[in-house]
Amino acid sequence: MSEVDYADVQGLVRFGYGRLTSASYALVRVKNVAAAKAWLRAASVTSAVEQKPPPKTALNIAFTAPGLEKLGVPESVIAGFSHEFRGGMAQESRSRQLGDVGDNAPSKWFWGGYGREPHAVIMFFGEPDQFDSFVQTTKGSSWSDAFEEMTWLGTSNLDGNEPFSFADGISQPQIDWEQQRRTPCTQLQYTNITALGEFLLGYRNEYGKFTDRPLLEPDATSTDLPSAGEAPAKKDLGRNGTYLVMRQLEQDVRKFWQFLYEQAGGNLADAAQLGAKMVGRTLAGDPLAPTQDEPIPGVDPKSAQQNQFTYESDPAGAHCPFGAHIRRANPRNTDFPEQHLSALRKLIIMLGFGPKRFYDDLTSSVRFHRILRRGREYGSELSPEEALQPGPPNESPRGLHFICLNPNISRQFEFLQNAWIMNTKFSGLTGESDPLLGNRGSLPGCPVTSAFTMPEDGGLRRRVCGLPQFITLRGGAYFFLPSLRALRYFAGAPNG
Numbered sequence: 001m002s003e004v005d006y007a008d009v010q011g012l013v014r015f016g017y018g019r020l021t022s023a024s025y026a027l028v029r030v031k032n033v034a035a036a037k038a039w040l041r042a043a044s045v046t047s048a049v050e051q052k053p054p055p056k057t058a059l060n061i062a063f064t065a066p067g068l069e070k071l072g073v074p075e076s077v078i079a080g081f082s083h084e085f086r087g088g089m090a091q092e093s094r095s096r097q098l099g100d101v102g103d104n105a106p107s108k109w110f111w112g113g114y115g116r117e118p119h120a121v122i123m124f125f126g127e128p129d130q131f132d133s134f135v136q137t138t139k140g141s142s143w144s145d146a147f148e149e150m151t152w153l154g155t156s157n158l159d160g161n162e163p164f165s166f167a168d169g170i171s172q173p174q175i176d177w178e179q180q181r182r183t184p185c186t187q188l189q190y191t192n193i194t195a196l197g198e199f200l201l202g203y204r205n206e207y208g209k210f211t212d213r214p215l216l217e218p219d220a221t222s223t224d225l226p227s228a229g230e231a232p233a234k235k236d237l238g239r240n241g242t243y244l245v246m247r248q249l250e251q252d253v254r255k256f257w258q259f260l261y262e263q264a265g266g267n268l269a270d271a272a273q274l275g276a277k278m279v280g281r282t283l284a285g286d287p288l289a290p291t292q293d294e295p296i297p298g299v300d301p302k303s304a305q306q307n308q309f310t311y312e313s314d315p316a317g318a319h320c321p322f323g324a325h326i327r328r329a330n331p332r333n334t335d336f337p338e339q340h341l342s343a344l345r346k347l348i349i350m351l352g353f354g355p356k357r358f359y360d361d362l363t364s365s366v367r368f369h370r371i372l373r374r375g376r377e378y379g380s381e382l383s384p385e386e387a388l389q390p391g392p393p394n395e396s397p398r399g400l401h402f403i404c405l406n407p408n409i410s411r412q413f414e415f416l417q418n419a420w421i422m423n424t425k426f427s428g429l430t431g432e433s434d435p436l437l438g439n440r441g442s443l444p445g446c447p448v449t450s451a452f453t454m455p456e457d458g459g460l461r462r463r464v465c466g467l468p469q470f471i472t473l474r475g476g477a478y479f480f481l482p483s484l485r486a487l488r489y490f491a492g493a494p495n496g
């Protein structure tokens, strides 16, 4: 096992930079290749090395496939990146899979759709009093020669809540940085510890394998790159890098709370309870599923009240409905519905084998489908009480700049989005998709997708119908967040 060289990893993989409450994402296109490369060579990108005291500002950079092409990265090298990354988020076949249709279709996006793909996202983080000067100094005088700024995405600090007012950023996988986890593993219990290769390229993933990435023949341009773990004669352009998925999700906060309030017969406490059922957590972030006394590997005992739970003690969904956002996004142990499978059968599925039918895909083990969320909110705070009032004309939008990191976009982000979040038959449900994120569009064989079912004790259930679309996708792209050495390779820096 080789140790992780944190100095080669961009900081966002290891830290969410939560303390740096100001952040902006510049979506840029390269205007002048030589100037852009010079700017990238000079940029002080923040690594994942732990600093004491922690930095007051940070800079991270990621590229799209058209961006790498524009920088002159050879086609043969780009071909080594994943199919999803090269095709981009806005590809037509992909849009159907991701539910990016109707109002969410790429043709309606503000950025990222056909002909409007950024080349790079340059992410600035800082303490509020340092932020503006940090951005100005980092851009420097050559910025406008190098890049055309397509969009400047600002963020806001809502004190740990997302715009609907629910506490966010609570459940994250614990990365096995020390590579102690034996993979493939045969453990049947839910664990929060996930192999390093599920978050960084160049290390073993949950299958015990290396995820595909560009491996280069050594030559004068690649001497600075590390050797590949499974093929030491090759230079690993992917190692210590990962893919970054970005989606601008606009949230209609007034529509959300007004719908809940109406359903709750004009009682705000009941409306908040219905909202909690949709999320799977209360506004304060407590899970609806009962927590357990037994520790879960990788769950910090300090956060036991919020994270020490699976859905084993809620098999009927009476506490946390099957369709709740967090139960869809990480079903923990409900990936074995009804628990009727023999231990051997579970093991076969956990190892990723078994018949290749769609259903089996849906029930394959959750540890192959974890993501590291690194998004930030935008727009001003609006409490549930305020959201019940009509808004002013041309109100500024609110939402989430959703960002997640994963080395296998199709097995991680896309699986989550398609097989769990958007799936109208998830966990045996019918006629519904994620209560927060669903686009409510009808599908062949499923004309209604706007319901939400809440099972109750004693086999009863409550079903809310006619959920409107609360969240609209405004832009998105797949980026590659390179290691610092790969970044120097892209920028054409001399080796050494």
Ligand code: HEM
Residues within 6 Å of the ligand: 162, 163, 164, 166, 167, 168, 169, 170, 171, 172, 249, 251, 279, 281, 325, 326, 327, 329, 330, 371, 399, 400, 402, 413, 416, 417, 421, 436, 437, 471
């Ligand atoms: C505006 C859109 C979204 C909102 C308002 C939202 C809101 C939330 C909230 C309130 C939580 C619970 C707090 C926490 O565990 O951190 C959560 C958890 C989570 N969300 Fe979202 N989310 C959104 C989009 C997405 C998307 C697009 C994905 C993935 C495709 C996603 C994946 C997850 C995951 C994996 C969890 C953690 C589940 C767990 O481990 O228990 N979310 N989200």
